[in-house]
Amino acid sequence: MKRVLGWVCGVVLALVAGFWCVTATADLALSAGVYGTPGTYKVGTCYDTDSSRKNSDYDCYGDFTPDGGTPADAVYVHLTDTGNDYPDGSEFDARQGIEPRTIQRAGFWGVVGELWQVAICVVILAALAYQAIKPRHESPHNREPSRRQKAADRVGYAVLVAVPVGLLSLIAQAAQPTP
Known part of the structure; x- marks a missing residue:
């Protein structure tokens, strides 16, 4: 029974981590400039959505203007969970995804902001795969591993690769300057 429960929990965790990995990878690709429309996001206002003020979580409202566009081409976009309290009126490079309301910060800091999520997903999925693949008992008489x-x-x-990448990404994200 314990083994079946472990497999069920492992499968559920793998599905959740897999979904998170797919969405985080898509956001990472957008931040890295693999696809999307380049432009500039101008912050109108940001506010902290966490009422306890212990774990700040910022939502921002502003306008995205595609490169070469005019102010008339600007799209009003609400960014959730930005992780930064951008000063009102600040601007940063961004990319617009397939849907007009999908905006990601572009460039180095955009990639750093998404990389830790992908690294955590890889760690979870690789650890689950390791547990599923490794043999229950190795024969002590074999010198060669199976x-x-x-x-x-x-x-x-x-x-071993994803853990340091994720940690370095989190540290870099914490140290990033605000625009």
Whole structure:
């Protein structure tokens, strides 16, 4: 029973992490400039949505203007969960996704802001894959690890790469200057 419950919890966690990974990767691709319309986002106002003020979570309202566009081409966009309290009137490079209301900060700081999410997803998915692949018991008489153990070890290397990438991204995001 314990084993079945572990597998069910693992599958649910994998589905949640997989969904988060897909959305975070799409946001990362938009921030990196893989697709979307380049432009500038001008902050009208930002406010803290966390009433306790312990964990600030900012929403911003402003206008996105495509590169080469005029103020008449600007689209009013509400950004949720920005992680930054941008000063009113500040501007930063942004990219507009397929939907007009999808805006991501572009450039280095936009990529850093999304990279930690992708790294955490990779860590979770790789750790779950390692647990699923590794053999329950290795024979103490074998000097050579089994093919399953070798495969599990290779998946485990993804964790060793993704953890520092995620941590460095979080540290860089905390140290970023506001525009």
